Amino acid sequence: MSIKIFTFTHKKFEIPPDRMYQPLQVGHFGKEDLGYWCDDTGEHISNLNCYYSELTGFYWIWKNYHEDDYIGTCHYRRYLLNRFDKIFTKKEYEELLKEYDMVTTLRVQLNNSYYDGFSANHNIHALDVTGEVIQEKYPEYYPDFVRLVHSNETYFGNILVTSHALFDDYCTWLFSIFFEVQKRINLETGEDDYHKRVFGFISEFLLLVFVTTRKLKVYECKVGMLGEKAETREVKEKLADFFAKKDVVGAKQYFLQTLQHRPDVLMEASDVTGELKLSMQVLATMEQEEKKGLPILLERSCDFAELMKEFTVLNHVVLKARNGIVEEDNIAVLKEKRISTEEIRVAVLMLKGSDEEKERLYSFLEQKITAKEC
Incomplete structure (x- = not known):
């Protein structure tokens, strides 16, 4: 079982010694080169990083990387942890992925519904349009979207490890939704850099919709932080x-x-x-x-x-x-x-x-x- 976990970054960092982890500089388009693999080669949307955040890394992997049986994503400071609060080894992932379809973060328990929380902190129109597009393009996902968007759970960080085939399925689904949403909303709203990352935020929730509708067997675990932002x-x-x-x-x-x-x-x-x-x-x-x-x-x-x-x-x-x-x-x-x-x-x-x-x-x-x- 071959596994490649891409570590998304926008700055120099201490790379984990396990060669399973591969640094990928996201949002590299027009930026300083850090000496890592970059998300603006081949087919890419690196120039849209301000709206898609780490998803430009997802897109690059989907379109340009076709090796390895299993694909993972993490961040230069965030890694999935085993029950001993240590970063997973390749052997541990191999054992988990024999039983589970995906390894990802623990669900975040929100104080209010996801919809109310998004409305309080972001432009709710983007989330509403996302629901409309899902209803049109993927009606079988829409009942779970409606139920979960008014519940109080979500995933976070876009951190996961899964089979390459399932990763490709997820990206096909996700980007076909977002590219249609992008046509229907105004991204040039004058918002600050944080709030512009609308697709990065919504995708964290959509992962929950995807695994729920697909009835995937998911192993959820803690995320470890290396250092402070x-x-x-x-x-x-x-x-x-x-x-x-x-x-x-x-x-x-x-x-x-x-x-x-x-x-x-x-x-x-x-x-x-x-x-x-x-x-x-x-x-x-x-x-x-x-x-x-x-x-x-x-x-x-x-x-x-x-x-x-x-x-x-x-x-x-x-x-x-x-x-x-x-x-x-x-x-x-x-x-x-x-x-x-x-x-x-x-x-x-x-x-x-x-x-x-x-x-x-x-x-x-x-x-x-x-x-x-x-």
Whole structure:
């Protein structure tokens, strides 16, 4: 069984030592050459990368690469992981693919329906037209499209490993839909680079439609992240600057603007350390402190790294307490830092559960951690 997994990239990276992985520079058309295979040779749509994202790599493989029994795709920072949280070996893929039609990511569980989430963050017209085209060209897929688009699951990342034949079938189906959608919508909408990648976003969901209608046997697994995105690091550095200056208003405005343009920054695939979610919690805490006329926590500590450590410990204590475990050592750490009751309250409110349960947990922790307003 021969397997080739194409690692999509737009920058230099440390290539996995396993020769099964082949770097492919996507969106290479008109860009600097990185010395890898490129998606603008032969038949290609590399020039449409701003709309199709990593799908220009899919198209290049489909049209130009005809070797190997099995084809896979991943990203220079994202790889499928085995049950030991290690990158799969060729032998492991061989065993899985004897039993399964495809290996891909775990499904993302959304807070709302996929349709509502797409509508909130993108131009919903593109998704509506996609449904129309599927109904016309592939009516057997349409019932699953309608049902799933109003459900709360999707795949992400366009990361998969499957037989070359099934990969070709999927690409034939996918691109015949998108090329028709492209004729019916206006791509030149003036949106930023992130929101332009409409086909890249929709394709993540369409993979779920494809495997569902085809009744494929799919092995779903975690995705491992190697390193942190430069964009994520930049957001954290700017927030750290705002915190150091005790500029709460500036930090809020910057973070909201960032989320408007890049709502994906809070996804686990981007926020690998969880520090952007912790930053949201810091901002929410200060908002409550301001409303109640209390000193904001930045008056006590404005170092980003220290705040991240403090809120990590706090969230750990809260989670353990909810499960009936009291960690006296960590509680002592929080007492020493003299955290406010609002820090505790916001941390508790982030948990799932009834209001009554949260109130009991808050009262218990407030008594344990602070005997008076700090």
